[in-house]
Amino acid sequence: MSTKDMMPNFDLFQPSDMGNAIDLLDQYGADAWPLAGGQDSLDWFKDRIKRPVAVIDLAGIPGMTGINETANGIEIGALTTLTEIAQSLLIRDNYGVLAEAASRVASPQIRNIGTIGGNICQDVRCWYYRSGVDCYRAGGNTCYADTPEGLNREHCLFEADRCVAVSPSDTAPALVALDATMLIQNSDGIREVAAEDFFIGPDVDIERVTVLEPGDILTSIRIPSTWAGANYYFEKVADRATWDFALVNIASVLRMQGNTITDLRVVCGGVQCTPRRLNGVEDIVRGSNRDAETIELASSAAARGATVLNYNGFKIPLMENLVKRAIRDS
Amino acid sequence: MRPQNQSRRNFIKGIIASGAVVSTGGLMFVSGCSETTTTPAPGSVERLISLNINGTIRRVDVLPNETLAQTLRNKLGLTGTKIGCDRGECGACSVLIDGVPNNSCSMLSHRVTGKNITTIEGIASPAGELHPVQRAMIEELAPQCGFCTPGQVISSVALLNNNPNPSREEARQALAGNLCRCGAYDHYLNAVLRAAEEIA
Numbered sequence: 001m002s003t004k005d006m007m008p009n010f011d012l013f014q015p016s017d018m019g020n021a022i023d024l025l026d027q028y029g030a031d032a033w034p035l036a037g038g039q040d041s042l043d044w045f046k047d048r049i050k051r052p053v054a055v056i057d058l059a060g061i062p063g064m065t066g067i068n069e070t071a072n073g074i075e076i077g078a079l080t081t082l083t084e085i086a087q088s089l090l091i092r093d094n095y096g097v098l099a100e101a102a103s104r105v106a107s108p109q110i111r112n113i114g115t116i117g118g119n120i121c122q123d124v125r126c127w128y129y130r131s132g133v134d135c136y137r138a139g140g141n142t143c144y145a146d147t148p149e150g151l152n153r154e155h156c157l158f159e160a161d162r163c164v165a166v167s168p169s170d171t172a173p174a175l176v177a178l179d180a181t182m183l184i185q186n187s188d189g190i191r192e193v194a195a196e197d198f199f200i201g202p203d204v205d206i207e208r209v210t211v212l213e214p215g216d217i218l219t220s221i222r223i224p225s226t227w228a229g230a231n232y233y234f235e236k237v238a239d240r241a242t243w244d245f246a247l248v249n250i251a252s253v254l255r256m257q258g259n260t261i262t263d264l265r266v267v268c269g270g271v272q273c274t275p276r277r278l279n280g281v282e283d284i285v286r287g288s289n290r291d292a293e294t295i296e297l298a299s300s301a302a303a304r305g306a307t308v309l310n311y312n313g314f315k316i317p318l319m320e321n322l323v324k325r326a327i328r329d330s
Numbered sequence: 331m332r333p334q335n336q337s338r339r340n341f342i343k344g345i346i347a348s349g350a351v352v353s354t355g356g357l358m359f360v361s362g363c364s365e366t367t368t369t370p371a372p373g374s375v376e377r378l379i380s381l382n383i384n385g386t387i388r389r390v391d392v393l394p395n396e397t398l399a400q401t402l403r404n405k406l407g408l409t410g411t412k413i414g415c416d417r418g419e420c421g422a423c424s425v426l427i428d429g430v431p432n433n434s435c436s437m438l439s440h441r442v443t444g445k446n447i448t449t450i451e452g453i454a455s456p457a458g459e460l461h462p463v464q465r466a467m468i469e470e471l472a473p474q475c476g477f478c479t480p481g482q483v484i485s486s487v488a489l490l491n492n493n494p495n496p497s498r499e500e501a502r503q504a505l506a507g508n509l510c511r512c513g514a515y516d517h518y519l520n521a522v523l524r525a526a527e528e529i530a
């Protein structure tokens with residue numbers, strides 16, 4: 001992978017309105033590639049693994065950036081940068097878990113241009129797949145990570161189906177925890193999809209990580225006020241503080257009455273192909289007092305049902321301890 | 331012996347020929363005129379664009395699949411911007427876009443038409459007087475090999491423009507996207523704090 005290579009040729013379109021962008025996406029179908037901040041996309045092109053014919057730059061479409069208050073929460077344009085989200089007072093004051101998650105992505109330079117939409121749409125970070133091998137996710141019929149010699153320290157604990165790659169995004173677990181919904185537009189109109197249904201596993205489609213299909217544009221993300229101002233916790237465990245993806249991250253929100261936890265959401269990234277909502281933990285904790293016993297019970301349920309690969313067993317105690325901290329420190 | 335020699339000569343010839351092909355290919359990529367035979371689709375971007383770099387409008391012929399780092403270095407002679415990884419992982423290629431640090435290796439040149447681009451060449455005053463950050467880096471002996479230095483300067487200048495009096499931790503966060511393989515991080519941080527004092 002020479003560092004001075006040109007990317008392979010593509011045609012670049014910079015539509016100045018949504019209609020034009022959707023027409024182009026329809027015209028090129030599977031050969032079109034929507035471009036937001038480009039921080040993930042250009043790597044795929046440089047490595048010659050994804051070779052779109054037409055790259056559709058979404059940056060010139062009006063109305064796709066910004067954070068606005070709505071009657072019932074906020075709406076974030078899909079092209080809003082991660083830096084804007086991390087620094088927004090509106091988000092920090094009300095949905096702190098998202099601001100913190102955004103501030104932990106990659107590096108300052110990447111956050112300055114990388115978008116929230118791109119961050120949740122990004123493909124998996126399995127290094128076999130990224131190096132261009134013909135694995136299941138690339139349309140082939142084998143998985144290189146899930147073999148006796150496969151290096152699978154970063155791979156999944158849950159819901160494997162041929163592919164064992166994980167959800168790499170730091171903001172996705174926060175959005176699932178906040179009960180966000182995604183607005184998706186195509187030539188048929190606009191649809192709204194719950195964050196939990198937006199992300200899809202290999203059992204649904206092994207070649208995609210979201211419900212987005214060719215022709216779809218994610219236009220914005222809605223966050224209801226359900227969890228506005230709630231207690232929250234976000235932590236990302238990675239090998240280095242900058243650039244590295246989460247080995248495991250956790251996003252939680254919870255509401256208390258006195259010392260009783262009345263309701264909560266706990267979601268982990270880096271453990272399965274989609275952000276994993278820890279329903280078992282939530283069921284144990286909901287209605288309980290915040291005390292050592294509840295925290296211990298929650299922790300012991302954190303990784304229930306996990307299937308370890310050769311090198312990722314450490315993720316189980318990691319999840320257990322992160323859940324402990326999330327319930328204790330939210 | 332003779333047939334063997336001959337095959338050896340053919341072998342060497344083969345290598346020379348393929349070497350020539352490879353190096354031509356390389357040159358073509360660098361000069362950016364590869365695969366120009368394909369006609370662009372109607373409605374796609376123009377190749378001749380204007381970029382506002384260090385306060386000067388530069389007209390330049392840019393491919394749709396060209397990064398800003400390539401345009402700066404290969405077309406405009408602004409080689410102060412370094413390419414370390416070409417993958418967003420080191421910050422050596424940092425430039426300011428409307429005052430904000432970005433990795434120019436991960437930015438299509440067509441994305442920055444109409445924006446103010448500041449490269450390391452635009453940090454000193456037009457008369458050549460070094461920026462306080464640059465002077466402080468010399469004073470603190472911050473650069474070791476110097477390869478990461480242009481990027482460190484860019485991130486530091488952006489920080490001090492927004493926050494003239496940063497704490498060491500704030501400076502650390504602001505420079506977190508600039509990898510230094512020589513490990514001179516603390517010296518760079520000393521320089522940022524010294525420059526802040528000087529500006530105040």
Ligand SMILES: Cc1cc2nc3c(=O)[nH]c(=O)nc-3n(C[C@H](O)[C@H](O)[C@H](O)COP(=O)(O)OP(=O)(O)OC[C@H]3O[C@@H](n4cnc5c(N)ncnc54)[C@H](O)[C@@H]3O)c2cc1C
Pocket residue numbers: 033034035036037038039040041042043058078079104105106107110113114115116117118119120121122123168169170171212216217218219243244245246417418419
């Ligand atoms: C060195 C490095 C380190 C990183 N570290 C982290 C990390 O620690 N945590 C983390 O979460 N991420 C990390 N990332 C990933 C990075 O944050 C994301 O790549 C970035 O946020 C993607 O945003 P973008 O706007 O640049 O996406 P793009 O590259 O523009 O798009 C990414 C994908 O999403 C699709 N897409 C984007 N927007 C839309 C839309 N509106 N509608 C439809 N499809 C869309 C694109 O077609 C493409 O497939 C890292 C990336 C790099 C290069």
Ligand code: SF4
Pocket residue numbers: 124126127128129135136137138142143144145146155162163164165
């Ligand atoms: S984990 Fe998924 S992406 Fe990685 S090699 Fe296996 S099939 Fe491919």
Ligand code: FES
Pocket residue numbers: 412413414415416417418419420421422423424433434435436
């Ligand atoms: S060369 Fe651009 S980040 Fe390394």
Ligand code: FES
Pocket residue numbers: 472473474475476477478479509510511512513514
């Ligand atoms: S001084 Fe050598 S890489 Fe930083």
